[in-house]
């Protein structure tokens with residue numbers, strides 16, 4: 001049975017929303033754009049790089065209600081002000097594929113890897129591509145359906161690449177959304193296995209529906225600092241956004257994983273890290289959605305957390321790395 005989730009959830013007090021939020025919107029994009037959100041962000045070759053999701057032209061038709069989805073590219077010197085490139089940067093030419101979305105970026109050994117979700121005619125998949133210039137991407141791997149939401153670790157651990165992922169077991173989980181966060185390893189980023197359950201939805205007090213990965217983890221002295229997304233559903237919610245009905249709320253959680261064996265959780269905050277509280281999070285295409293896709297640890301100890309808000313705009317929040325670790329280790 002799923003538990004009750006509080007009607008009102010708050011962000012952790014250590015979280016500071018950036019005064020320039022939202023830091024990227026459709027108005028900043030020089031091609032057809034409507035919803036700009038769920039971006040992957042990293043630092044690469046001295047610049048901040050963002051690959052963002054763009055759902056464009058709301059038609060209310062078809063399975064998604066938009067004419068299409070593409071991935072745009074932006075660069076920045078400060079991680080706050082962005083220069084959006086003229087054209088989308090990534091597409092997959094394949095009859096089977098409907099769209100790619102929700103990118104997450106991880107730099108490993110000087111190359112930038114992008115995980116992304118893929119809707120296909122025969123299920124939801126996740127892909128991993130690699131690039132050195134954000135013009136040419138080579139796809140290294142695609143999951144079997146239904147499994148998406150992947151995020152890579154920035155280095156090998158005990159000789160293996162590691163990733164988070166979120167399979168969608170249905171029969172075995174009571175025929176409902178009861179989806180959990182998993183971790184897998186690979187010798188070469190192409191073949192993945194030794195999958196383990198990392199965090200189950202029933203162990204997250206602010207989720208009663210499903211959870212999954214958010215941004216790729218960042219390395220700290222105390223462990224891998226790891227965000228995740230958590231969803232609660234409330235049947236009394238009705239029209240919450242542009243669609244006729246939207247009963248879910250997305251928050252972000254935070255946990256700390258063992259440096260040597262990241263399938264071990266050292267601690268997890270029992271409360272959300274970021275919950276939808278301000279106008280641009282509470283009011284958009286889908287109200288009350290927070291979805292981090294990028295976390296950057298600065299030399300100063302500041303952690304930049306990039307997140308999609310209300311499936312409509314891209315935002316930035318910051319927190320001190322030690323405060324985030326404390327949320328996990330002193331969890332109440």
Ligand code: BMA
Nearest residue numbers: 038102250286289291308311
């Ligand atoms: C999930 C994904 C995310 C999105 C979320 C809320 O299923 O599609 O991209 O942010 O729903 O709509």
